[in-house]
Amino acid sequence: MSISNVTVPTLSIWRPQPGKATGTAVIVAPGGAFTGLAWNLEGASVAKWLASQGVTAFVLKYRVHQPLPGEESKAMPPVRYEQSQHVKTGEKLAMEDGMQAVKLVRSNAARFGIDPHRIGFLGFSAGAMTAMNVVMKGDSESRPDFVAPIYGAAPAVPVPQDAPPLFEVVAVDDPIMFPRALVIFDQWTAAGKQAELHVYEKGGHGFGLGNKDMPVGKWPEAFAAWMVDHGFLPAPK
Incomplete structure (x- = not known):
């Protein structure tokens, strides 16, 4: 299911089973070329898996660009994709919503039963670009404690001095995000x-x-192992 015409950003929460919560939280940003959101494939299903690992998951429904009739709305090969108007417009909206999501989750950590210093940002495609924009263009208040871009790209800006640990996944036969x-x-x-x-x-x-x-x-198993290695999840018993 793809969601479009998003004009008001929201966060949907998936909680672990009682007694399974680890205190770690992850904000999930689905992809969709900044004109829609792959809600099930890269949102709800991912949140359910994270919750099964003891992670409190928040799926971010960020604002997307509303293309005019005849305007390109599909992801194109790299150069044209990044030059298209829907990316330029949608990328800014998504970044703003991503930064606000981190601030909101962190400032309400006690309410959600999470550690304010164990908040990650996981994104797919346009959502991965959003995750990297939040990390590289945000401040300490809006920057997550770890980031996982899945088939994504990053802005051409310097890596922040307090850049968090990064876990990344891509396929060689990805025509959009590789290399x-x-x-x-x-x-x-x-x-x-x-x-x-x-x-x-x-x-x-x-x-x-x-x-x-x-x-x-x-890759999800590898990500869970990576979170354990970095202290974001407890070691399996």
Whole structure:
């Protein structure tokens, strides 16, 4: 299901089962070329999986650009995609909503039963670009404690001094985000920041949690292990 015509941003919450919450929270930003949101594939299903891991998940329904009749609304090859008006307009709206989402979740940490210093931002495609814009253009108040761009790209700005740990996933046969996603990893490592990159041979663009029968479908397990390694989740018993 794709949601379009979003003019008022909202956060939908998925909580872990009673007694399973770890105190970690993740804001999830679905993709959709900044004109819509892949709500189930890259939103609700991801939130359900996070909740099963003890993470309190917030799916961000960020504002999207409303294309005029005849205006391009589909993701195009890299150069045209980034030059298109719907990306320029939608990217700014999504970034503003993403920053506000981090502030809201952090300022209400006690209400949500989470640790204000264990808030992550996970995004897919346009949502991954949103996550990186929030991290690289926001301030300490709006910056998450870890970030996970899944088949995404980053703005051409310096990596902040307090850049959080980064977990990244992309497929080689992604016609939109490969090899641009590799630039994020290069930026983080060149700045001496913590980063982990998973590159899969097959998966294309828009695989969400991935096909469990393919290697790309193992990335959620790798992400959970990474969160454990960085102290955002407790080690499995």
